[in-house]
Amino acid sequence: MACTTGVHTKFPKIRRAAMNAVAGPSNANNERPLNRSSSPFVGRKIQAGDTVLVRLPNAEIRSIKLESDATTNLGKYGTFRTNALLGQPYGLTYEIVNKGLKVVCATPIEDVEDTNATNELINDGQFVQPLTGVEIEALKQSGVRVDDIIKAQIEQHANYALKTEYSKDKYRKRKEAKFSKTFTTLEATLFHVSDYWFTKDPSRVQDIRADALAQMLSLANIHPDGRYIVVDDGGGIVVAGILERLGGKGRLLAINNSESPPVYHILSQMNFPSSYIDDVFCSINWAYTDESWAPDFPVDAEPEAPKNEKQRMRVEKRKRAQEKLNSTRAELFRGEWDALVVSSEFEPCSVVEVLEPYLAGSSNIVVHSPHIQNLAKLHADMRGQAHFLAPNITEAWTRRYQVLPGRTHPLMTTSGSAGFLLHAIKIYNDPNASAAEPARKVARVAKRKRMQAKSDANTQED
Amino acid sequence: MWSTAREIAEGDVVIVWLTREAVHPLTITAGKEFNGRFGAYKHSDLIGVPYGSKVACRNGKGFIHVLRPTPELWTLALPHRTQILYLADIAFVTAWLGIRPGSHVIEAGTGSGSFAHSVARTIGSRGRLYTFEFHQSRVAKAREEFMQHGMSDYVILQHRNVCKDGFDLQDEIDCVFLDLPAPWDAIPHVKRAVRKDRIVRICCFSPCIEQVLRTVSALNEHGYTDITMYETLLRPHEVAQLPAPVPIHAIRNKLQIAEVQKEDRRLKQIAASKAKRDGAAGASPSHSSVEQSGSKRKRGAPNDDTVDDGGDGGSKDVKRVKTGDVNAGDTDHLHECVESFPSGTDLKGKGKQSPASSPPPLTVTQPIKEVRGHTSYLTFACLLPSIFPTPDAGRPFSPEMEAIPEPAQPSPESPGPQPIDEDNDQPPPGHLDGLQATPTTVTPPAQ
Numbered sequence: 001m002a003c004t005t006g007v008h009t010k011f012p013k014i015r016r017a018a019m020n021a022v023a024g025p026s027n028a029n030n031e032r033p034l035n036r037s038s039s040p041f042v043g044r045k046i047q048a049g050d051t052v053l054v055r056l057p058n059a060e061i062r063s064i065k066l067e068s069d070a071t072t073n074l075g076k077y078g079t080f081r082t083n084a085l086l087g088q089p090y091g092l093t094y095e096i097v098n099k100g101l102k103v104v105c106a107t108p109i110e111d112v113e114d115t116n117a118t119n120e121l122i123n124d125g126q127f128v129q130p131l132t133g134v135e136i137e138a139l140k141q142s143g144v145r146v147d148d149i150i151k152a153q154i155e156q157h158a159n160y161a162l163k164t165e166y167s168k169d170k171y172r173k174r175k176e177a178k179f180s181k182t183f184t185t186l187e188a189t190l191f192h193v194s195d196y197w198f199t200k201d202p203s204r205v206q207d208i209r210a211d212a213l214a215q216m217l218s219l220a221n222i223h224p225d226g227r228y229i230v231v232d233d234g235g236g237i238v239v240a241g242i243l244e245r246l247g248g249k250g251r252l253l254a255i256n257n258s259e260s261p262p263v264y265h266i267l268s269q270m271n272f273p274s275s276y277i278d279d280v281f282c283s284i285n286w287a288y289t290d291e292s293w294a295p296d297f298p299v300d301a302e303p304e305a306p307k308n309e310k311q312r313m314r315v316e317k318r319k320r321a322q323e324k325l326n327s328t329r330a331e332l333f334r335g336e337w338d339a340l341v342v343s344s345e346f347e348p349c350s351v352v353e354v355l356e357p358y359l360a361g362s363s364n365i366v367v368h369s370p371h372i373q374n375l376a377k378l379h380a381d382m383r384g385q386a387h388f389l390a391p392n393i394t395e396a397w398t399r400r401y402q403v404l405p406g407r408t409h410p411l412m413t414t415s416g417s418a419g420f421l422l423h424a425i426k427i428y429n430d431p432n433a434s435a436a437e438p439a440r441k442v443a444r445v446a447k448r449k450r451m452q453a454k455s456d457a458n459t460q461e462d
Numbered sequence: 463m464w465s466t467a468r469e470i471a472e473g474d475v476v477i478v479w480l481t482r483e484a485v486h487p488l489t490i491t492a493g494k495e496f497n498g499r500f501g502a503y504k505h506s507d508l509i510g511v512p513y514g515s516k517v518a519c520r521n522g523k524g525f526i527h528v529l530r531p532t533p534e535l536w537t538l539a540l541p542h543r544t545q546i547l548y549l550a551d552i553a554f555v556t557a558w559l560g561i562r563p564g565s566h567v568i569e570a571g572t573g574s575g576s577f578a579h580s581v582a583r584t585i586g587s588r589g590r591l592y593t594f595e596f597h598q599s600r601v602a603k604a605r606e607e608f609m610q611h612g613m614s615d616y617v618i619l620q621h622r623n624v625c626k627d628g629f630d631l632q633d634e635i636d637c638v639f640l641d642l643p644a645p646w647d648a649i650p651h652v653k654r655a656v657r658k659d660r661i662v663r664i665c666c667f668s669p670c671i672e673q674v675l676r677t678v679s680a681l682n683e684h685g686y687t688d689i690t691m692y693e694t695l696l697r698p699h700e701v702a703q704l705p706a707p708v709p710i711h712a713i714r715n716k717l718q719i720a721e722v723q724k725e726d727r728r729l730k731q732i733a734a735s736k737a738k739r740d741g742a743a744g745a746s747p748s749h750s751s752v753e754q755s756g757s758k759r760k761r762g763a764p765n766d767d768t769v770d771d772g773g774d775g776g777s778k779d780v781k782r783v784k785t786g787d788v789n790a791g792d793t794d795h796l797h798e799c800v801e802s803f804p805s806g807t808d809l810k811g812k813g814k815q816s817p818a819s820s821p822p823p824l825t826v827t828q829p830i831k832e833v834r835g836h837t838s839y840l841t842f843a844c845l846l847p848s849i850f851p852t853p854d855a856g857r858p859f860s861p862e863m864e865a866i867p868e869p870a871q872p873s874p875e876s877p878g879p880q881p882i883d884e885d886n887d888q889p890p891p892g893h894l895d896g897l898q899a900t901p902t903t904v905t906p907p908a909q
Binding site: 037038039041042043045081083084085087088089090091092094100101102103106108109187189190191210211213214215217218219221223224225244245246247248249336360361362363364372373376377379380383386389390392393394395396397398399400401402403405408420425426427428429430432433434435 | 479515517519527532533550556563586687689695696698703825827851
């Protein structure tokens, strides 16, 4: 176990100084740190170039890219001038009016008073809503407000008066969802983005649900200034999560199966500033993880010196790319990485086997798979090796509830699975260490023999 | 927070891992000794050892693992003063609230500090965690731990009853976590502490559904939106290597053979007892019943002995039969009915197969039988920003009109961001003038 100089050496002195400080309430109640505002990225506003998630009245979430001096088209909900959104904070609800936006107040949940109404006399299948589609369209075109359209429908509805108040409320909400021209912006937090992808197309994110992703980041102990290796074949959701939690400080090395730089497309949805990526994120493909492979591709294929500026720049660019590749590779091989996080389409035992040597002692290994069988095999593998401590497999179970007065209950539809997680800790083995239990048994047996010999001797003496 | 050096040093806080259930924190103090199930370890022997090492006991028996502390290990190792939060809830709340590097977070109450350590790890030294605890001795213990773990620069612990006295913060907080018996008492104080220019998220952690309902009422009353509730648990699975299960054909075969043997014994016993009676009565042994079974004829010498033996023979015969020593030919005619099975298959059904043809063991998983059923309900809500520039209100376009100015930055003369007067809920005139006089009734869609 050679002691490699990693990036950790510059911290201990500061740490120990803090610990040797005089014990006592160093932060009395009245002391306030000078920096009272959270990081700029945490409170950012909507900007040109952002990818924004919008929630539509039917609860669908759409992802739209905002460019200045353009129009945004939300289909049947309307179009508006994009500039109206710029500078706005995230989270507000807007109504589209005349291609502009008006902020809409969300009204509080109203208590719906229960009545004795039941569905006893309500028959299905009867023609209940006499406003025809044509009439509704006409109302819409004439610019009548959503409320009034719904009111008209209610007046004509044959059975509306018979419904329970809850049922009426539900009916009104359904109609609102259909006719209103409003939308809500959602901040690109990891929760919203991972939830968006899991709902839209879970296979793109390898069935990683938002709660499972959150657990991966905790189990891997992702924090600013950390150094992590990631294998993410799920569009970059795990890369995005780690970059968010690094906050622009630390290092993330992604290993991919691509001949050209991979597109972790989910990254663009997070609207990260360049500081979150530039000196933090790098990636190489699997070929370069092989220490025994040392290709010597020449920088310049041309035998003659570059003839013009364009050629020279191309050579320069290639040279820089190769240097970056080599230095990233060297960084990987120097080891002492703080965690390995894997969500791969490839066989996990082999992934862990290749990358484990570069992990520091006490580092975390977190592997996600939609199928438990892959992880069971990895678990069995790890149990048979000396440098993994306590591998364990868990599954995230989450249930969401609707909370409304008189109508609180779990949601009727829910996600069946978030996939499975395996977590283990890498350790430095001591092959000379022996388990306490068998040793104790040996000692007990030996002791018994000694006692027996002693009593025999005593008997003999008698 | 904790040491980032490669090796353990004097004064470090380390985690000693004995078993999954025995994880202990340890402050390395030269001269002290750690005693446990797996032996005695001098602290000074651990100095210089790399974090993550398996350390053998000096006298050779037993070993421990010394690990670098993380909030997750701390949650397993910390001395409980109250019921604590575990991984599933901590991770979920952190993600939903959007806690990130640089976030300013409120936590009430601190309790045993499990959640606080995780938040501190996530926000980093540029963030702030204001954590409140109303119990004096718990404050002291938590303060000591935060100090020892290098967190006290950005984890500000206060001895305070936030339900009565609020948070003493203004316009600063991004995320709020309330783990209190009566969060509805603290909710009215939250608005003052949080930022007005961005969305703020809150979570109330309550074990009982009645608390949830009351909390939801309070949130609704105070203008929170997107109120929802979750519960989240971890379902652990254990992995085992089992021998491949025995196919039913082998079992069926075994039982058929057993049935045949049983019948065989029964007939023998009948014959034996008859022989005994005949022998006792002095009559010559009759072979009739023996002949009927047919099986005895085919036996060799030992059976003749037993028939001649008289009294003893009967018992001997019974004894011999009981040892289950069946020759292949004994019950041949019955064996014909018994189906064949692959050689080497274990008939005892104990899974011990002959080496020549044993199938490889199966790796199987199974949810662990003893699992946690409930921790708490997580009630979430949002507080919308109240200060923001007016979006372009949208006037009908006509070529004669001049270009509509874009309100990208609120200019001093425009009626842009206006602070909400906290003592008076009515917004001042000119504020939020994007609103119409009668706001559209749009409630958040039921999720």
